[in-house]
Amino acid sequence: MKKNKILIQNSITYGLVMGFWVIIQALSAGGLVSSLMKGLLVPLCIYAILAVSLNLTVGILGELSLGHAGFMCVGAFSGAFFTRCMEEVIPSVGLRFFIALVLGAAVAGVFGILIGIPVLRLKGDYLAIVTLAFGEIIKNLINVMYIGKDAKGFHFSIKDTLSLGMDDTGVVIVKGAQGITGTPRAATFTVGIILLLITLVIVLNLINSRTGRAIMSIRDNRIAAESIGINITKYKLMAFSISAALAGMAGVLYAHSLSTLAATSANFGYNKSILILVFVVLGGLGNIRGSVIAAIVLTALPEMLRGLNDYRMLIYAVVLIVMMLFNSSPKAIEMRSVFMDKIKHKKSAAKEA
Template sequence: MKKLTMKKATLQNFTNYGIILLFFLICGPLNDVGGFMTRSLEGQLVPICVYIVMAVSLNLVVGISGELSLGHAGFMSIGAFSGAVVAGVMQNAVQSEPLRLLVAVVVGAILAAVFGFLIGIPVLRLRGDYLAIVTLAFGEIIKNIFNCLYVAYDSNGLQVAFLSSSDIHLEDTGRFLINGPQGATGQDKTATFFAGILLVMFTLVVVQNLIRSRTGRAIMAIRDNRIAAEACGLNATRYKMIAFVIAAALAGAAGALYGQNFAAVTPSKFDFNTSILVLVFVVFGGMGNITGSIVAAALLTVLPELLREFQDYRMLIYAIVLILVMIATNNPLIRGWIEQAAAWVKKLFTKKSTEKEAGNDGI
């Protein structure tokens, strides 16, 4: 093995890019050839990318910035529905599908960032559990508002109504882009696995460079000791806001991609449970650990599919696995056993082969 002279941080960054590239190189051709993957697993490829982006962006808020957010799915739904409107408007005007997808994702990200900023102003004034409950409240409010929102499009342009669709008078050629509780319907499915991988790569570039930058260090300093950081002249609210808005924008982009992956998405898809699901990915993978978020998001998205043979029992097993892993990784006693076992395995390993496994420790 080549001696690694790269900095540990750089190595970690490239490990993450490498994982995604590997994932793409393995799953891409398998998907094209067909037959290797079940249909349901194939359908999971774009959602896996979406959830990786969601997990990495939430990790920026929860792990790096240290604020528990329970409403991340709200930003996802802003992205999904604004993306759906933009894509619906462009459906006939623009022929190129990737271009439509790109515009939808960009618009979704920008709108989610704007809302992230507006929500961040009150939210970031609070601390701890109170901040968590307010993000939960905002997530629920966003879901409720989309449940009452009607947007339609015809040759006269966009029509928007709230609470009831009876105010909208459409021409024959017009159609509803957002139809209240039914959500966005009749979409072209423009999202592809390649686009998903691109978005994940973009997210990694943004988040990892942010973490290693001066701003990122400031954010982590505030997380570790807010009072000391403020005494050093760091504006805590400003840096927290930077992390929160970037995470919201990335979640919006992920939401837009998710929305464009299905013919129909409903507002109830982006409820409290989805926020929690993403939080589970982050905590499962390890707070502040980007590699962990990627692996956990991919594994836990696929796990229910892999457990399909257990049929009705699969979500039960999922729950038990979740509890057991949390206990195993957090209980000091069991953690001690695991470390002992790891040390023993390592000893066994180094005895048998003289080759050094320097790369294994970096992850």
């Protein structure tokens, strides 16, 4: 009985995503999708993946992370680096993109483990600030990194292009603050949706597995979980690194939707991590479908409001505050339950009459 319920719930989530794809495809076949909307389709998928993966850390594991954009950054740069390096070896863009996705996710996952080992010992707000710090460190380091490639192999420097000391055949791939240029724009909406579905399959199956229940037991009561023999560190690390790997995958997708990839505070700064956290909280902690919907609505909303120009971010901020007050304020919750009771009473009264 319970298994069926989970199956139905998950199918609704997959169905929603596929339905979204079908609608967009139908609309674009009919020429009803504006160019603005078209430009938004890949970011929608990226944000949805990021929100789902962050929900694994914040909602399921119960640890507040403010460094999700850092993992996205790691994935984006390692993926883009790979596609640029392998231009001659693997001519097919599609294959290179696919390997880059796997590689980006793997590298971000490894970073997740490396960062997770020290960081996950901390708790609550301390964990939040340290993850934020890690995100900023990653962004900073990438901004001073120069990597070039010539006949002799790779050259690495943290100063400038000249100090790479390459011969005439050398090509600079990572140019410090200017980042990586010339990545093929292979990311399409369909690829984005497929990756989103893969993310959903991984996360939803994880949640409903023995491992997922172990992770949730740590969230609900760490001491009780430990006392029944659950290996806290192992499960925490597992959730954290899977979440990081998925964010890395989203990063590769992001890197391949742009021709120039640079680590600025606008795309990989702590503000981006906070933005993703907003999607997760508004979608509902631990609610995967909610994350997807919140990411899509809240990414599309400011773009839809573009007609209002200067006021759109202001409206976004007000909507955010009002939604939080309505959703979480104890008084608002009480008011809502009173209201719902009244409706129920009316219904039952109508039935009796």
